[in-house]
Amino acid sequence: MLQLMHADCVKERFVALFKKNIWFIFYSLTLTAVILFLVLSYFKWQNISLKYQIAQExxxxxxxxxxxxxxxxxxxxxxxxxAAIAEDDRYVHHPSGIGKYAQALLDNPDVLAFGVTTPEGVFLYGSSDSDPTRIPNLKNRPESYASFMDALSHKGMVFGRTYFTPELQKWAMPIRKTIRDAEGKPLFVMTALLKLTSTFDRLISTVRYRQNLVVSIIRESDSYLQYRSQEHDEYNRTYQKPFPPETMERIWTTIFDTYGLNPKALQNNELLVSFRYQDEHSRRYLSSLKYNAQYKLWIVAQTSFDVIVGEFMETLGLYAGVFLLFGTVFYLLFLLIAQAESKRRADLTYQATHDQLTDLPNRNYLQQTVSSNRIAKDAPPFTLLYIDMDHFKNINDSFGHHYGDRLLVAIANRLKTLLPSDAEIIRYGGDEFILFTQLSEKQAVLDFATHLIETLSKPYTIDTLRFTIGASVGIALYPQHGEDLDMLMRAADIALYASKKLKNSAHIFAETMQEGFLRNVHVEQELRKALDTHELFMVYQPQVDAQERLHG
Structure with a gap:
């Protein structure tokens, strides 16, 4: 039983604390939700960035x-x-025979053309022209000179610069290989032209998120682009100029700041690294890079941060929508609870400050509200009227409290009809009422009080009974008769005492009234003291007539 009582007590305290601090709890929950929202958004951003990074790598x-x-x-x-061409030593004197060997290579749809040249760059065979002498010498073409010389000095296959071939009217990527004799001397150089787009585009087409991805293959020797997955309509701008040195330097600086690695370390270990990069136009990218040591190529993939941010903002918008939806629901819920609690408090305050019988403000209202609102520094003057109903006690004693209460309601309603717009009426207790008005001129106040008495003295009909009572009014002026509520009430009470002597009258407080009042109070107190101390006793005083005879 004690445990149940303790649990109920704890529950009641919690409910009371919740109601008292409902908006503090709401704001605390909102702050917590915002923090969780920000943390969730941060991790979502990390997740989306990581997703793109992994896909890119x-x-x-x-x-x-x-x-x-x-x-x-x-x-x-x-x-x-x-090897097949070299074994047939007739190729030098009859180069047209090379075509039968080259056909297997030309059957590959990615190969545009095939040619064989001497170490001096003169064409012996060219699949694109039946007369190879019409094909320009490779040493004489600026776009092919460097790679041709590389092919002569390297044992492996060498990439040439991507360039436009007038003979084929296509952009192509050349690969070159030098065939040597047993002593290592160059016999001839083979060149195959690969289709620029089809070779790599098929690879890119299998990649997820490819629509947002830019893949570049860059030659390590001269920084020319070998391939770029976008800007197919701007070949001249893309392939005719090397990658800007300042851009490459910015990339190396970013990688070094992120990983502490220089280009040499990346080349030696063929490491794959990802980093955030900002170009000269302040556009930001998520980039991934790897080096192919055998063919001396940098493979770079880039995704614009705008794409990543765009996806994040879509997700964030969804999260924000859900957050706002639940936040609105919680706000409305708390608002309903707060409004209900506010109404409950307002009802309790109203019940505490208003008389249940007449629905007029009561003594608590007078002490809590009127004294602070009307009596303040530089407050305008006003008048307090203390109203007491004459002969009301007789009705209570003769007809009972039921009729007395109904009569009080009728009096209150009649008082409400008499109130000016700036006046306020309070039931002070029993059959006593306090009325505040902004009237401050004595004659105007007395005229108002007289009209008040005349109206209250008119008969009241309750059921079949008619009641006639009177009213006495004591008046105190602010600030002449007091600068606080207690002093004003005391002055009005003294003035009411003077009015009660005459019945149905009104008096404004005067200092002479206070002297008489205090004298009467003193006499009353002395008489009570005499009664308590048995100082009063009965004596018999004989009465005699003129002849001095006992009369009584």
Whole structure:
């Protein structure tokens, strides 16, 4: 039983605390929800960024591996083709025979053309022209000179710069391989032109989120772009100029600041790194980079931060919508509880400050509200009327409290009809009322009080009974008769005492009334004291007539 009582007590305290601090609890919960929302948003941002980073790194690995596999296959085919051509020593005198060996390579749809040149760059065979002498010398073309010389000095396959071939009217990416004799001397150089887009675009088409991804393959030797997955309609701008050195320097600085790695370390270990990069136009990217050491290519993938932020904002908008929805529901719930609690408090305050019988403000209202609202520094003057109903006690004694209460309600209603717009009526207790008015001129106040008495003295009909009572009024002026409520009430009470002597009259407080009142109070107190101390006793005083005879 004690445990149940304790539990009920704790529950009641919790409910009381909740109602008392409902908005504090709401704001605390809202703050907690906002913090959770921000934390959730932060982790969602990290999750989305990581998702794009992982997808991008997988793309770089895929492109790197697929590119390596593709080029390795092409190199092996060229090795086989070169060995076959070298074994047939007639190729020098009858180069047209090279075509039968080249056909296997040309059957590949990614290969646009195939050619064989001497170490001096003169074409012996070209699949794009039946007369190879009409094809320009590779050493004489600026876009092919560097890669041709690299091919002569390297044993492996070499990439040439991506360029536009007038003969084919297409953009192509050349690969070159030098075939040597047993002593290592160059015999001839083979060149295959690969379709620029189809080779890599098929790889990009298998990548997730490819519509937002830019993949670039950059030559390490001269920083020219070998391939770029976007800007296919701007080939001249993309492939005719090397990658800006300041851009590459900015990338290396960012990687070094993030990982502490320089380009040499990336090349030696073929590391895959991801970093956040800002270009010269202040556009931000999530970038991933890896180096292919065999073919000396940088493979770079970039996603604009606008794309990542856009997806995050969509998710954030969804979260914010749910947050606002639940926040609105909780706010309305708390608002309903607060309004109900406010109404309950207002009802309790009203019950505490108003008389249940007449619905007029009561003594508590007088002490709590009127004294603070009307009596203040620089407050305007006003008048307090203390009203007491004459002969009301007789009605209570003769007809009972039921009729007395109904008569009080009728008196209150009649008082309400008499009130000016600036006046206020209070039931002070029993058959006593306090009335405040802004009237401050004595004659005007007395005229108002007289009209009040005349109206209250008119008969009251309750059921079949008619009651006639009177009213006496004591008047005190603020601030002449007091600067606080107690002093004003005392002055009005003294004035009411003078009015009660005459009945149905009104008097304004005067100092002479106070002297007489105090004298009467003193006499009353002395008489009470005499009664308590048995100082009063009965004596018999004989009465005699003129003849001195006992009369009584």
């Amino acid at each position: 997988n793309t770089v690995e895929l492109i790197a591996n697929a590119t390596h596999s593709l080029f390795d296959t092409q190199e092996r085919l060229m090795d086989v083709l070169g």
